[in-house]
Amino acid sequence: MSVRADTLLLAPGRMRRRRREALIGLGLLLPAAALVFGFALFPVGYNVWLGFFAKHSLRATSTWVGLGNYAQLLGDPDFWRSVWLATVYAVGSTALQIVVGVAAALVLHERFPGSHFLRGVALFPYMIPTVIAVFVWRWLMNDLYGVIPYMLSALPIPGLPEAWLTHGTIMWVLIILSVWTFFPFVLVNVLARLQTIPPELYDAARVDGASAVRQFIHVTLPQLRNVLLIVLLLRGIWMFTKFDVPWLLGFGGGAGEAIRTLPVFTYQRSFTYYQAGMGAALSNVMLALLLMAVTIYFIALLPESENDDA
Amino acid sequence: MREPRSRALSRGAAWGLRLGLFVFCAFPLYWMLVSSLKVSHELLASPPTFVPHEWELRAYRKLFYETNFWTYFQNTVVVAALTTVIVIVAGVIGAYSLTRYAFPARAFVARLTLLAYMFPPIIMLVPLFLLARELGLTNSLPGLALTYISFSLPYALWILRAFFQAIPIELEHAALIDGANRAQALAYVVMPLALPGIIATAIFTFIVAWNDFLFALVLIGKDELKTLAIGINEFFHMAVVDWGLIMAAGVMVTIPALVFFVAVQRYLIAGWGAGGLKG
Numbered sequence: 055m056s057v058r059a060d061t062l063l064l065a066p067g068r069m070r071r072r073r074r075e076a077l078i079g080l081g082l083l084l085p086a087a088a089l090v091f092g093f094a095l096f097p098v099g100y101n102v103w104l105g106f107f108a109k110h111s112l113r114a115t116s117t118w119v120g121l122g123n124y125a126q127l128l129g130d131p132d133f134w135r136s137v138w139l140a141t142v143y144a145v146g147s148t149a150l151q152i153v154v155g156v157a158a159a160l161v162l163h164e165r166f167p168g169s170h171f172l173r174g175v176a177l178f179p180y181m182i183p184t185v186i187a188v189f190v191w192r193w194l195m196n197d198l199y200g201v202i203p204y205m206l207s208a209l210p211i212p213g214l215p216e217a218w219l220t221h222g223t224i225m226w227v228l229i230i231l232s233v234w235t236f237f238p239f240v241l242v243n244v245l246a247r248l249q250t251i252p253p254e255l256y257d258a259a260r261v262d263g264a265s266a267v268r269q270f271i272h273v274t275l276p277q278l279r280n281v282l283l284i285v286l287l288l289r290g291i292w293m294f295t296k297f298d299v300p301w302l303l304g305f306g307g308g309a310g311e312a313i314r315t316l317p318v319f320t321y322q323r324s325f326t327y328y329q330a331g332m333g334a335a336l337s338n339v340m341l342a343l344l345l346m347a348v349t350i351y352f353i354a355l356l357p358e359s360e361n362d363d364a
Numbered sequence: 365m366r367e368p369r370s371r372a373l374s375r376g377a378a379w380g381l382r383l384g385l386f387v388f389c390a391f392p393l394y395w396m397l398v399s400s401l402k403v404s405h406e407l408l409a410s411p412p413t414f415v416p417h418e419w420e421l422r423a424y425r426k427l428f429y430e431t432n433f434w435t436y437f438q439n440t441v442v443v444a445a446l447t448t449v450i451v452i453v454a455g456v457i458g459a460y461s462l463t464r465y466a467f468p469a470r471a472f473v474a475r476l477t478l479l480a481y482m483f484p485p486i487i488m489l490v491p492l493f494l495l496a497r498e499l500g501l502t503n504s505l506p507g508l509a510l511t512y513i514s515f516s517l518p519y520a521l522w523i524l525r526a527f528f529q530a531i532p533i534e535l536e537h538a539a540l541i542d543g544a545n546r547a548q549a550l551a552y553v554v555m556p557l558a559l560p561g562i563i564a565t566a567i568f569t570f571i572v573a574w575n576d577f578l579f580a581l582v583l584i585g586k587d588e589l590k591t592l593a594i595g596i597n598e599f600f601h602m603a604v605v606d607w608g609l610i611m612a613a614g615v616m617v618t619i620p621a622l623v624f625f626v627a628v629q630r631y632l633i634a635g636w637g638a639g640g641l642k643g
Contacts, residue, residue, distance in 0.1 A: 075466060079464070081461075082461035083458050083462065085457065086521055087458065089450070089454055089513050090480055093511065094488065094515070097488045097491035098491070100495070104491060158385050172386055175386060176385055176386075179393075181571060183593055183617055184575055185596055186396075190392050190614055193395070204410070234389075295486050295487070320486060324489065330494065348479065
């Protein structure tokens with residue numbers, strides 16, 4: 055295990071002193087480590103164990119079923135449908151968040167009158183509680199009184215639906231509302247990275263006669279590669295496993311079936327049908343997908359940078 | 365001055381994009397505010413009015429006098445504050461340890477923190493619920509705060525670690541050489557420099573706890589213990605859905621976030637650059 059140069063060792067090489075340092079360091083880490091272990095790592099491990107049992111959520115008894123829960127899931131069309139819906143939601147909303155986030159970062163990277171104010175406005179949707187964001191969008195898109203359907207109906211676009219919170223279109227509302235809430239995460243990370251690109255790169259491209267579009271493709275995008283990979287990974291994981299947004303949008307009276315993603319399905323198994331073992335097995339499916347994504351990410355990114363500062 | 369027309373065009377396009385971004389972000393918030401202030405018949409009028417002809421505070425009066433909103437508000441403050449105190453105390457000394465002391469498996473612990481930071485709450489839902497029941501921590505605000513540690517501490521550790529790494533170690537070396545002891549170096553050299561990062565992390569932690577819906581939904585059943593997220597959700601279970609009331613609740617929940625945000629925007633942006641806000 056490598057020991058970095060950034061430790062506070064005044065007299066290196068003295069074994070006793072070094073051991074004392076290590077003990078103090080571990081001691082200071084102990085409260086945080088114990089809490090992370092107790093409230094995050096242990097529950098995840100316990101969950102893996104629970105996935106092998108048939109267990110009622112409110113009763114103490116449990117029965118070992120081995121891989122029974124997983125076998126049952128493989129044959130359950132509702133499970134496969136929830137995986138598909140979660141994938142559509144994660145891919146659609148993540149892709150749009152990245153497009154909107156990068157565009158907004160390019161807009162806000164320039165200085166103009168009011169740029170500070172606009173930056174504040176653009177970040178703010180991320181600070182609003184999810185519950186409020188969903189309720190505001192349910193009101194904006196309301197089938198009878200919604201202002202957005204009203205404005206859209208004034209546009210000369212053929213084939214636009216009259217009601218949006220219905221089976222065929224609620225997924226679109228879910229995606230748009232999620233982009234509105236979560237794109238600032240992309241915006242901030244990309245903006246921070248844009249500010250570190252050396253201006254000489256653009257000067258050189260301009261001397262070579264590159265247009266703004268070509269400068270973006272050949273100078274900006276390669277510089278953004280790593281931050282975009284990180285953002286793609288984190289947002290992809292968090293959108294795939296997002297529970298509250300689809301639940302609050304769809305199961306408060308809307309067409310919930312059409313957006314019953316894997317996390318919603320998991321919640322219903324655990325707390326509507328009280329199948330804690332099945333709920334745990336479903337969480338483990340998400341955990342496995344998460345670990346796969348993280349592994350791919352480390353393989354893809356490690357040759358570029360050895361440090362672990364995301 | 366060779367291409368005045370194309371330059372004017374691109375300036376126009378730039379302002380168009382800025383305006384588009386502004387409308388996309390701000391219009392839903394504006395609509396929430398005016399909807400909370402409209403009189404009932406205007407709220408449901410077709411076509412909708414973009415600037416209310418009449419306005420009133422009916423929805424706010426109803427919110428404070430006829431619902432348990434204030435109780436929910438206090439409960440949320442208690443849970444979020446408790447979470448923040450625990451997470452910041454454990455996180456600051458943990459992050460200091462991770463960046464200033466050499467011990468075996470330090471890099472491994474850092475990686476594990478990053479992994480735990482990525483864990484979405486839904487993965488821990490069933491086990492934390494079962495454990496909370498086992499320990500009698502359901503229908504308890506401190507119990508709820510403890511479950512928030514599961515997702516806020518790894519992320520606080522991760523960001524604080526980045527902040528502490530950014531403070532040059534040479535400054536502490538210099539203080540030690542000048543005769544300060546380690547506690548003095550921490551108090552007078554490291555802490556003043558780390559303070560913006562600690563404030564930013566504390567705000568993130570508070571907001572993440574303030575915003576949670578899932579754990580509160582599962583762990584809190586008694587109305588007098590509900591937090592804002594699950595309490596406001598109950599407004600939809602009234603006989604007639606009162607959109608003015610719901611929008612008023614939205615405004616009242618958004619105001620504390622707005623105050624925080626404006627007061628500390630520069631810290632927030634520093635913190636976001638270092639690790640991002642989870643959600």
